[in-house]
Amino acid sequence: MNYWKISLLSFVCLFAAVNGRAQTKAPSSETILTTAYAQAVREHKNVMVIFHASWCGWCRKMDSSLNDKACSKFFSDNYVICHLTVDESKGKENLENPGANDFRKKYNGDKAGLPFWLIFNENAQLLADSKMSSDTGGAATAGDNTGCPASDREVDYFIKVIKKTSDLTNEQLSVIAKRFRQNERN
Numbered sequence: 001m002n003y004w005k006i007s008l009l010s011f012v013c014l015f016a017a018v019n020g021r022a023q024t025k026a027p028s029s030e031t032i033l034t035t036a037y038a039q040a041v042r043e044h045k046n047v048m049v050i051f052h053a054s055w056c057g058w059c060r061k062m063d064s065s066l067n068d069k070a071c072s073k074f075f076s077d078n079y080v081i082c083h084l085t086v087d088e089s090k091g092k093e094n095l096e097n098p099g100a101n102d103f104r105k106k107y108n109g110d111k112a113g114l115p116f117w118l119i120f121n122e123n124a125q126l127l128a129d130s131k132m133s134s135d136t137g138g139a140a141t142a143g144d145n146t147g148c149p150a151s152d153r154e155v156d157y158f159i160k161v162i163k164k165t166s167d168l169t170n171e172q173l174s175v176i177a178k179r180f181r182q183n184e185r186n
Contacts, residue, residue: 150183
């Protein structure tokens with residue numbers, strides 16, 4: 001084969017691969033959650049569901065914090081963490097997990113902003129969410145989303161939730177708090 005035929009064939013293959021990947025539908029939220037709960041049952045863990053979007057800087061900070069080498073083992077030992085993509089920008093809607101927005105609405109997270117997270121036990125019972133109670137003791141509102149904890153109030157709430165839903169020690173929780181407080185400065 002001459003150079004032009006090889007080049008044309010390579011271009012056609014590349015175009016087909018890119019086009020095929022762009023048309024790929026994201027897995028449904030039901031599929032993701034079923035897999036996460038099955039793993040949680042096997043490993044005796046809780047499930048942390050994080051709603052996020054590719055454009056969301058705070059979502060990336062949340063993932064960076066959870067995966068930081070100082071504390072990632074604490075999370076992986078206690079939680080099955082799964083992500084549901086919602087609210088993608090125009091042209092990237094194919095990244096959204098079908099059913100994810102309905103699931104988020106079920107837990108009143110659709111007006112909370114991103115990231116929004118929920119923690120369930122292995123039997124899919126809600127244990128906690130990222131909505132902080134108001135300082136007056138009233139019910140949480142959409143504006144009270146902890147999102148990716150950064151301020152002292154947000155980190156304190158997050159640590160309270162993690163303490164309630166894991167077997168982490170106070171020393172380990174202190175490491176997590178220190179890491180998440182770095183988000184306010186970054």
